[in-house]
Amino acid sequence: MDVLEAILRRRSIRKFKDKELKKEEVGELLKAARWAPSAGNKQPWEIIVVRDKEKQEELAEIALEQYWMEEAPIILVVCLNKEIAKGKYGDRGTELYGIQATGAAIQNILLRATELGLGACWVGAFDEDQAKVALKCTGEDDIIPVAMIPIGYPEDLPEAPPRRRVNSFTHVDGYREKDLRDWKGLRKYMKEARRETKKFLRSLEKE
Numbered sequence: 001m002d003v004l005e006a007i008l009r010r011r012s013i014r015k016f017k018d019k020e021l022k023k024e025e026v027g028e029l030l031k032a033a034r035w036a037p038s039a040g041n042k043q044p045w046e047i048i049v050v051r052d053k054e055k056q057e058e059l060a061e062i063a064l065e066q067y068w069m070e071e072a073p074i075i076l077v078v079c080l081n082k083e084i085a086k087g088k089y090g091d092r093g094t095e096l097y098g099i100q101a102t103g104a105a106i107q108n109i110l111l112r113a114t115e116l117g118l119g120a121c122w123v124g125a126f127d128e129d130q131a132k133v134a135l136k137c138t139g140e141d142d143i144i145p146v147a148m149i150p151i152g153y154p155e156d157l158p159e160a161p162p163r164r165r166v167n168s169f170t171h172v173d174g175y176r177e178k179d180l181r182d183w184k185g186l187r188k189y190m191k192e193a194r195r196e197t198k199k200f201l202r203s204l205e206k207e
Contacts (some may be wrong), residue, residue, distance in 0.1 A: 006111045008160075008200055013119025016071040016152035025116055028072065030149065032112035033078070038101035039093065044085035045105045046143060048135055050075040058134045059148055063126035074148030076109065077135060078102050083142040102146045109149060119154030122147055160201045166190050 001009070026049065034046060050056055051074055059077070060069040069075060085098025106122060113120045124147050131145040132138050167190065172178040180187050 001115050003111070005200075006114045006187055008197065009157075009161075009204065010114045011109055011119065011154075012121040012160075013152075013154045014068045014121055014150075015155035016073070016119065016150070017155055018071075019073070019153045021073045021118070021152065024127050025118065028116060029076065029109050029112055033109040034103040036101065036105035036108045038104065039085075039089065039097035040087055042084050042087050042093070042097075042101070044081045044093075044098045045102050046079040046081050047105075048077040050077060050078065050135075055134065059126070059131070062130045062134060063123050063148055066123065066125075068123075069123065069148070069150045072152040075148040076151060077131070077145055078106050078109075078147045078149065079135075079137070080144045080146050081142055082144060099146065106147050106149065109151075113151055117153070118151055119157075120151040122148050122149060124148075157204065157207070160203065165194070 030047060033045065034043075036043075036045070038044060048139075050059060053070065056070050056072070056075055057067075059075055060067045063069060080094075080096045080098045080102050082098060085101065086093045089097055092101065110120050126145070126148060128145055131148075132140075132143070135144075135145065137143045147170070167180045167187070170180055172183065180190065
């Protein structure tokens with residue numbers, strides 16, 4: 001599976017099979033996170049692997065009562081380490097660069113999970129203070145939970161959600177100054193790419 005296929009196959013999975021993950025699979029997810037890009041190579045992420053079912057239930061309740069999360073064998077909680085992120089960048093490091101880095105680590109996890117035949121969901125809606133209590137980091141002011149990622153074997157693969165067309169969000173040389181309709185070569189390529197993508201997504205529905 002190449003990177004583009006993993007991107008197209010990735011879905012937000014909320015139903016999981018009753019099947020445990022192998023420790024090697026968890027290791028592969030953590031390895032993928034490790035190689036995410038970060039400003040100054042600071043790598044300002046901390047990842048908590050939650051296996052305990054009572055703890056998972058607590059996290060699900062904290063995450064606006066999304067109890068489907070309990071079905072997953074594990075929940076990876078990706079946190080920002082503000083002290084590491086700050087470095088020489090100050091507030092911009094903690095408020096922007098660090099969040100960018102954790103986002104990159106999360107995406108790496110999601111794509112590697114897809115490649116391994118696993119399903120995952122990026123959950124960002126939860127009470128941060130309650131999450132810190134549940135994860136035993138209330139005394140750690142620099143540790144901020146950013147996302148919870150339930151991961152397991154998917155029960156099914158949902159259809160691909162609608163996406164904006166490339167031309168609707170792409171600008172050339174400045175915002176709204178020029179769009180792809182004036183760039184005929186790229187416009188033609190994007191049309192062909194869109195047709196190929198639709199064909200691939202239809203093939204997924206038949207699997």
